[in-house]
Amino acid sequence: MARIVVLGAGFAGLWAAIGAARKRDEIGAVSDIEICVIDRNPYHNIRVRNYEVDLREVAIPLPKLLDPVGVRHEIGEVEAIDPVWREISLVTSSGERTLAYDRLVLALGSEVMRPDIPGLAEHAFDVDTYVAALRLEDHLASLGRSAPAPGRSTVVVVGAGFTGIEVAAEMPDRLARAGIAGSRRIILVDPNPAVGATIGALARPIIETALAALDVETRLGVRVVSVEAAGIRLSSGEFIPAQTVIWCAGMRASPLAARFPDARDRLGRLLVDPFMRVADVGGVFAAGDVASSVVDGLHPTVMSCQFARPMGRFAGHNVVADLAGLPMLPLRIDWYVTVLDLGGWGALYTEGWDREVKATGQAAKATKNIINRKRIYPPLTGSKDELFAAAAPTVQAPPPTYGAPRR
Numbered sequence: 001m002a003r004i005v006v007l008g009a010g011f012a013g014l015w016a017a018i019g020a021a022r023k024r025d026e027i028g029a030v031s032d033i034e035i036c037v038i039d040r041n042p043y044h045n046i047r048v049r050n051y052e053v054d055l056r057e058v059a060i061p062l063p064k065l066l067d068p069v070g071v072r073h074e075i076g077e078v079e080a081i082d083p084v085w086r087e088i089s090l091v092t093s094s095g096e097r098t099l100a101y102d103r104l105v106l107a108l109g110s111e112v113m114r115p116d117i118p119g120l121a122e123h124a125f126d127v128d129t130y131v132a133a134l135r136l137e138d139h140l141a142s143l144g145r146s147a148p149a150p151g152r153s154t155v156v157v158v159g160a161g162f163t164g165i166e167v168a169a170e171m172p173d174r175l176a177r178a179g180i181a182g183s184r185r186i187i188l189v190d191p192n193p194a195v196g197a198t199i200g201a202l203a204r205p206i207i208e209t210a211l212a213a214l215d216v217e218t219r220l221g222v223r224v225v226s227v228e229a230a231g232i233r234l235s236s237g238e239f240i241p242a243q244t245v246i247w248c249a250g251m252r253a254s255p256l257a258a259r260f261p262d263a264r265d266r267l268g269r270l271l272v273d274p275f276m277r278v279a280d281v282g283g284v285f286a287a288g289d290v291a292s293s294v295v296d297g298l299h300p301t302v303m304s305c306q307f308a309r310p311m312g313r314f315a316g317h318n319v320v321a322d323l324a325g326l327p328m329l330p331l332r333i334d335w336y337v338t339v340l341d342l343g344g345w346g347a348l349y350t351e352g353w354d355r356e357v358k359a360t361g362q363a364a365k366a367t368k369n370i371i372n373r374k375r376i377y378p379p380l381t382g383s384k385d386e387l388f389a390a391a392a393p394t395v396q397a398p399p400p401t402y403g404a405p406r407r
Contacts (some may be wrong), residue, residue, distance in 0.1 A: 003100065005103075006316075007256075010109045016105045016258060019039045033324075035070070048350065051166045061381065069388065103285070104325060119229075120247065121293050122227075140244070151230060153175070156187045156245045160190035167246055169210065188393050189220075192221070203338075211344070214344065219234060265300070273293070296329055306336075310333060314329060316393075317394075335351070339364060347364035359401045375399060
């Protein structure tokens with residue numbers, strides 16, 4: 001029996017596995033092809049919701065999603081990949097082992113960058129994973145139960161990009177839920193001279209307006225010198241007393257991508273063709289944040305579930321087609337949107353790579369809620385047919401917009 005191994009059960013890995021099972025079923029090869037998913041966790045994390053107030057629905061057990069489609073899943077930490085011998089070295093609860101594959105889908109995603117800053121590892125929080133998000137939630141709840149102290153009601157978010165802005169904008173509601181009332185400070189720190197440097201000049205005034213309405217302070221053009229138990233020290237010389245520092249300063253592809261001798265971009269992502277194949281490495285596909293593909297003839301994908309999900313669906317379809325000697329399908333995506341959550345103020349919806357503003361405030365928030373709570377979720381009914389329908393190698397239409405921009 002041939003074996004397809006999918007490494008990672010995030011947005012790309014989950015849909016690669018279900019997409020592969022769909023194609024396997026379509027060609028009648030269920031008894032000839034085994035599909036196995038390896039992930040360090042027993043759940044699929046709706047990662048883009050890790051910043052939110054309520055985390056109850058952001059982790060979905062893998063058996064609920066993979067058992068109905070006949071995909072085996074195993075908890076393990078990937079230590080090494082040998083593309084020559086087509087073997088994976090794993091660490092599992094029962095010890096170290098190797099797993100052979102005939103085809104591999106690399107979907108190990110990305111991780112937050114953690115530079116060598118004194119005290120960062122010991123004292124900072126993040127929302128990169130579900131476990132990290134729960135740790136932050138527990139910390140805030142603990143502060144809510146504690147007596148007033150210097151820095152207790154101050155939150156410093158480092159990184160004024162997409163994630164950092166969403167974390168900062170949601171923080172007033174998170175502090176209120178934790179019972180931290182009265183005078184509160186939320187401070188957004190970034191080395192760039194403006195917030196949302198990568199989001200574009202058209203969107204920036206909306207972001208600045210929202211942050212001001214939420215009383216989020218900024219410290220721009222400065223770097224973090226150290227993170228301490230009592231607060232954070234900046235390159236400007238300022239020390240901000242704070243018991244909560246949240247690190248959101250940049251992402252990079254899984255370090256395991258470096259095990260392949262292929263071209264990678266500045267984020268460490270493997271370059272893949274329109275079929276999601278890694279160049280010059282036989283039998284290896286890659287999708288999601290660990291991969292970069294030019295999907296419209298001009299622009300490479302960005303680290304976003306908007307791209308990870310279709311990349312996964314096409315990788316899953318194509319890995320089975322490749323194994324069976326059948327034609328593969330190229331992925332092409334001709335649209336790009338961003339929907340930035342701005343907490344109680346609303347949201348920001350842009351279209352195109354120049355990020356033209358199409359909706360703001362509560363109109364854009366309605367779209368964000370549809371995305372975060374419906375659009376990016378797999379079917380939860382346990383129905384094989386519904387899961388297969390959702391895994392078809394197609395590209396969804398852009399999400400809906402409601403109303404005109406609020407200026």
